[in-house]
Amino acid sequence: MINIDELKFDEKGLIPAVVVDSVSKQVLTVAYMSRESLALSVEKRQTVFFSRSRGELWHKGETSGNYQNIVSITADCDKDALTVVVEPVGPACHTGSESCFFNPVYENPDLKDFSLFSLMKLIEGRKTEKTEGSYTTYLFEKGLDKILKKVGEESTEVIIAAKADDKKETIYEIADLTYHVLVLMIQMGISIEDIHRELASRHVIDKKVKQEKMTK
Numbered sequence: 001m002i003n004i005d006e007l008k009f010d011e012k013g014l015i016p017a018v019v020v021d022s023v024s025k026q027v028l029t030v031a032y033m034s035r036e037s038l039a040l041s042v043e044k045r046q047t048v049f050f051s052r053s054r055g056e057l058w059h060k061g062e063t064s065g066n067y068q069n070i071v072s073i074t075a076d077c078d079k080d081a082l083t084v085v086v087e088p089v090g091p092a093c094h095t096g097s098e099s100c101f102f103n104p105v106y107e108n109p110d111l112k113d114f115s116l117f118s119l120m121k122l123i124e125g126r127k128t129e130k131t132e133g134s135y136t137t138y139l140f141e142k143g144l145d146k147i148l149k150k151v152g153e154e155s156t157e158v159i160i161a162a163k164a165d166d167k168k169e170t171i172y173e174i175a176d177l178t179y180h181v182l183v184l185m186i187q188m189g190i191s192i193e194d195i196h197r198e199l200a201s202r203h204v205i206d207k208k209v210k211q212e213k214m215t216k
Contacts, residue, residue: 004038008080014050017082019092021099022071023196024117028092029100031060033082038073045070047084066090116182116192123179124186139183147187150180 009015014032021028031049033041037057040048044059047068051058061067068086075082093100107113126136139147154177161169185191 002075002079004035006079007038007075007082008078009035010080012052014052015080015082017047017049017084019047019068019084019086022085022087023193024115026099026117027101028068028086028088028098031058038082041070041084042073047086061089064090064094066092068092116178119179120182120186120192123182127186136183139180140187144184144187147180147184151177151184154180 007015013034015034015038017031017033019028019031020026031047032052033048034050034057037048037050040057040059047060047070049058049060050056067089068084069089071085071087073082073084088098091098093102123136126134127140130137130141139150154173157173158170158177161173185195
């Protein structure tokens with residue numbers, strides 16, 4: 001851990017802070033911190049910025065309720081910029097968007113930007129805005145029993161492929177299973193954040209168990 005005094009603030013006493021969602025890894029916003037706001041951020045465990053336009057400290061969420069609970073703060077190699085990883089409570093942008101970055105400037109047609117979150121949003125769109133001929137829409141129209149049946153079938157396919165020690169086929173079947181599980185999650189109103197929190201809580205428990213075993 002480095003000391004705040006080791007950081008390099010600019011001539012106005014500020015340092016840029018790139019705020020990133022701890023689960024989706026999406027960049028939420030870029031703001032500035034002063035020594036005081038950084039110290040307060042660490043103390044409160046929530047982001048406190050320095051508003052350059054208003055010339056004052058700004059506790060994110062104080063008026064909107066959209067707080068950002070800090071997971072970690074990391075400085076770059078030159079110690080003149082920060083990455084602040086957070087668990088956001090509500091949208092980061094004043095427009096109501098999850099992220100302040102939503103205006104595309106360029107997209108490489110040869111490189112697709114893919115994530116489970118983008119796939120989740122696509123699947124959710126097939127439920128809210130039904131698309132004719134869409135398999136995903138078909139699953140939602142058939143309901144929970146059909147979705148559960150497909151999850152069961154794909155789970156079996158994963159087992160068969162893995163039992164045959166066929167790595168390529170196992171990857172293919174795991175992808176199918178993952179897709180159908182995401183459909184199930186949308187159907188039941190379960191988010192990736194919900195699963196992330198559950199796994200994180202188990203990690204802490206597992207860590208404690210390992211520590212206890214080591215002390216015996």
